[in-house]
Amino acid sequence: MKLDAKIPTGPLETKWSRYLSEIKLVNPANKRKYEILVVGSGLGGAAAAATLGELGYRVKCFCYQDSARRAHSISAQGGINAAKNYQNDGDSVYRLFFDTIKGGDFRAREANVYRLAELSGAIIDQCVAQGVPFAREYGGQLANRSFGGAQVSRTFYARGQTGQQLLLGCYSALMRQVDTGMVSLFSRREMLDVVMVDGRARGIVCRNLVTGEIEKYAADAVCLATGGYSTVYFLSTNAVNCNATAAWRCYKKGALFANPCFTQIHPTCLPQAGEGQSKLTLMSESLRNDGRVWVPKAKGDKRPPREIPESDRDYFLERKYPAFGNLAPRDISSRAAKEACDNGYGVGPTGFSVYLDFAEAIERLGDNVIRERYGNLFAMYHEITDEDPFKQPMRIYPAPHYTMGGLWVDYSLMTTIPGLYALGEANFSDHGANRLGASALMQGLADGYFVIPATISDYLADNRPDGLGTDHDAFTESVNGINEQVSSLLGVNGSKSVRDFHWELGRIMWEKVGMARNEKGLTEAISDIQALREDYWKNVKVGGSNEEFNKSLEFAGRVADFIELGELMARDALDRAESCGGHFREEYQTSDGEALRNDEEFCNVSAWEFKGVDKYPELHREFLEFENIGLSQRSYK
Amino acid sequence: MKYQIKVWRQKNPDDTGKFETYTVEDVIPEMSFLEMLDLLNEQLIKRGESPVEFDSDCREGICGTCGIVIDGMAHGPKRACTACELRMRNFDEGATITVEPFRARGFPVIKDLVVDRCAFERIMAAGGYASVNTGSAPDANTMLIPKYIAEKAMDSAACIGCGACVAACPNGSASLFVSAKVTQLSLLPQGTPERGRRAVRMVEQMDREGFGNCSNHAECEAACPKSISIENIARMRREYMKGALSD
Numbered sequence: 001m002k003l004d005a006k007i008p009t010g011p012l013e014t015k016w017s018r019y020l021s022e023i024k025l026v027n028p029a030n031k032r033k034y035e036i037l038v039v040g041s042g043l044g045g046a047a048a049a050a051t052l053g054e055l056g057y058r059v060k061c062f063c064y065q066d067s068a069r070r071a072h073s074i075s076a077q078g079g080i081n082a083a084k085n086y087q088n089d090g091d092s093v094y095r096l097f098f099d100t101i102k103g104g105d106f107r108a109r110e111a112n113v114y115r116l117a118e119l120s121g122a123i124i125d126q127c128v129a130q131g132v133p134f135a136r137e138y139g140g141q142l143a144n145r146s147f148g149g150a151q152v153s154r155t156f157y158a159r160g161q162t163g164q165q166l167l168l169g170c171y172s173a174l175m176r177q178v179d180t181g182m183v184s185l186f187s188r189r190e191m192l193d194v195v196m197v198d199g200r201a202r203g204i205v206c207r208n209l210v211t212g213e214i215e216k217y218a219a220d221a222v223c224l225a226t227g228g229y230s231t232v233y234f235l236s237t238n239a240v241n242c243n244a245t246a247a248w249r250c251y252k253k254g255a256l257f258a259n260p261c262f263t264q265i266h267p268t269c270l271p272q273a274g275e276g277q278s279k280l281t282l283m284s285e286s287l288r289n290d291g292r293v294w295v296p297k298a299k300g301d302k303r304p305p306r307e308i309p310e311s312d313r314d315y316f317l318e319r320k321y322p323a324f325g326n327l328a329p330r331d332i333s334s335r336a337a338k339e340a341c342d343n344g345y346g347v348g349p350t351g352f353s354v355y356l357d358f359a360e361a362i363e364r365l366g367d368n369v370i371r372e373r374y375g376n377l378f379a380m381y382h383e384i385t386d387e388d389p390f391k392q393p394m395r396i397y398p399a400p401h402y403t404m405g406g407l408w409v410d411y412s413l414m415t416t417i418p419g420l421y422a423l424g425e426a427n428f429s430d431h432g433a434n435r436l437g438a439s440a441l442m443q444g445l446a447d448g449y450f451v452i453p454a455t456i457s458d459y460l461a462d463n464r465p466d467g468l469g470t471d472h473d474a475f476t477e478s479v480n481g482i483n484e485q486v487s488s489l490l491g492v493n494g495s496k497s498v499r500d501f502h503w504e505l506g507r508i509m510w511e512k513v514g515m516a517r518n519e520k521g522l523t524e525a526i527s528d529i530q531a532l533r534e535d536y537w538k539n540v541k542v543g544g545s546n547e548e549f550n551k552s553l554e555f556a557g558r559v560a561d562f563i564e565l566g567e568l569m570a571r572d573a574l575d576r577a578e579s580c581g582g583h584f585r586e587e588y589q590t591s592d593g594e595a596l597r598n599d600e601e602f603c604n605v606s607a608w609e610f611k612g613v614d615k616y617p618e619l620h621r622e623f624l625e626f627e628n629i630g631l632s633q634r635s636y637k
Numbered sequence: 638m639k640y641q642i643k644v645w646r647q648k649n650p651d652d653t654g655k656f657e658t659y660t661v662e663d664v665i666p667e668m669s670f671l672e673m674l675d676l677l678n679e680q681l682i683k684r685g686e687s688p689v690e691f692d693s694d695c696r697e698g699i700c701g702t703c704g705i706v707i708d709g710m711a712h713g714p715k716r717a718c719t720a721c722e723l724r725m726r727n728f729d730e731g732a733t734i735t736v737e738p739f740r741a742r743g744f745p746v747i748k749d750l751v752v753d754r755c756a757f758e759r760i761m762a763a764g765g766y767a768s769v770n771t772g773s774a775p776d777a778n779t780m781l782i783p784k785y786i787a788e789k790a791m792d793s794a795a796c797i798g799c800g801a802c803v804a805a806c807p808n809g810s811a812s813l814f815v816s817a818k819v820t821q822l823s824l825l826p827q828g829t830p831e832r833g834r835r836a837v838r839m840v841e842q843m844d845r846e847g848f849g850n851c852s853n854h855a856e857c858e859a860a861c862p863k864s865i866s867i868e869n870i871a872r873m874r875r876e877y878m879k880g881a882l883s884d
Contacts, residue, residue: 129774133791140781172766239694273667549748
């Protein structure tokens, strides 16, 4: 298979407009004859479903939640980037593009990232027009804040609930299309397979999570907006039901999976408290605008933080990265915190946390300003830990948060399966080896509002509706396969719960495929995960039946997929013998401990092709060309 | 720590349902209420009994998925806090804690603590939006919005759509939920052209779904995990009147 990203020719600045003027269109009267399935109702999915409905396509939108408004995009806190340059601080489309490429450690496609930066401004316009209550200045203009990896203020926000407000904006646009009858919603459905006819994606099969019924839906194209796979680590900042199943089943049907080892460990999360924990809570990166990260200078210093004088504190981010300080990118900040804790400087009961201190900002700005900026985050922290951040510093530790890897897509967001698209976090395309803060919301909305509604017509124009129904053999075959898997899961009836296995997988992944990786650990991880998979199918206890509301069964299918995905992540991490962004291989680092890339051998996207659960997947490389930005060692010093 | 959990068990919508009491041990104060239920379910699964089904997702108080009644209070005894954020340190060791689903005509029980809240979705589809097609928006700073208006709109927009207001209301009214959306969009210039029609349609849909009317008990405000004020309901009534009279 030769990977062709189908990047338009010509100068970077004109690629997207040129693409738009050259693609085929579907005329308005014909659009209603096409049926498009959108799986997922987060920023990418809801924006896509709403916009495709506005254009006149018939759309069905699916989500596992009880309502489309609950998709995990809702948890994003800090903000959304856009190159508006409202602050007159030198921002531009080029600068946002540059920051994103550099932040991603030169492992993203230039053309995709430039398009993202180009579309960023229109996203803000769209959201404001929907009634998203962004923060404003006294004069009525939109306010901005700063985020990691940038030296300009280009982040728009709605208190600490930006994701919620953007998602509710998309959701309202989606409900408007439901009102007009263009979009039908199917909540409490889990996609379990993509159905292919003549090599093209022609529908999906889902499980109705209330009745257990396996349902079939035929269509002319399928858009996956099913998010990322951080819950492979069990403990992550993702919602507990977030899963990789839809994307993974597509991978097993032939869609290539790109850069699975590129995961983001977010620096500012609450440290773990016990084994009963179900997730790790994120504290927005925006806190690093005013919070200062430090550990005691002496190992094992047990004094309460307020009793440790300035001279005995190490503000390690400010010390190591003076130019960006506490706003160094996420991968760098996370590793610095891990290093401090690994070397014995960590604080808190377990020694695995560092301080994020607001004392100086409170002194400078007063309680009220800090409360206005971060009130809900402080309250959340206080509730969880019983410690008041106004009185003592927060304790934070890195946690899995976002996955840059995902299904491989070309410039039009189509996967290697014709008619199957992947949007937002579900694809791999824009963030390279590390995503900058406030860029996930930007990408989800760019893909959903602007990219897919345009690019999909080029495919649909060539593949006219042919009346394919769900009585086609391909659907029957898919349903049979799913029924078989469900009954084998229920039939094992072993002694360990699904959670036990997920916890164990998470432990292996965190220890050996986590923030720092090495050849030995990765090799062990692969065999550990294989053994876990074998044990899973012998010893898992699911309980209940298929024909009912059965969370344990839902989780059982997801964890089976996570185990397979975990192995692929380890293989990818082992193959990529370099460090870049969030992928830090201990063998490859500079003398001062920074990620050491190997551009000679690895300036590429690694896209994996499924060959069977027990077989080594085939690796395809898409070489990345940097025509506009010279490859260089990232420096935030 | 150890607790007695008295929890509502109902196999399906047609089952009459009943309370069962279980003992949960090894609870730590940092655990959330839902993590305590996870622990209970692990025990039940291993004993071959069916786990207590409940809805949850983000587990950080923003998605609005979780919603249970704890000791008679929607989301439990702590103010401005969802069940997933509520920590076990708020309960005395050894206590018996009663757990029930949200009960309201508009929210039929699916199983155990899981209810169907699709009625909210249908209310949102009856005008809970500002009509604007993608791509047709003017520059975001074209329309200036005073800071206090944006903040007020945000106070209403903070609603997470969990339905605690309905569960807490003696009339099973969804007025707080509906009014939060009506208020957000009537405060902002973007929502103004449709404000009258929106208020009328959303209120009528709420009635059709079987939710009761508001008679100023204010239980909703007390139960709301996002502290949405009943001032929103007052505004919704004004908007409804204006809309009904102008159409």
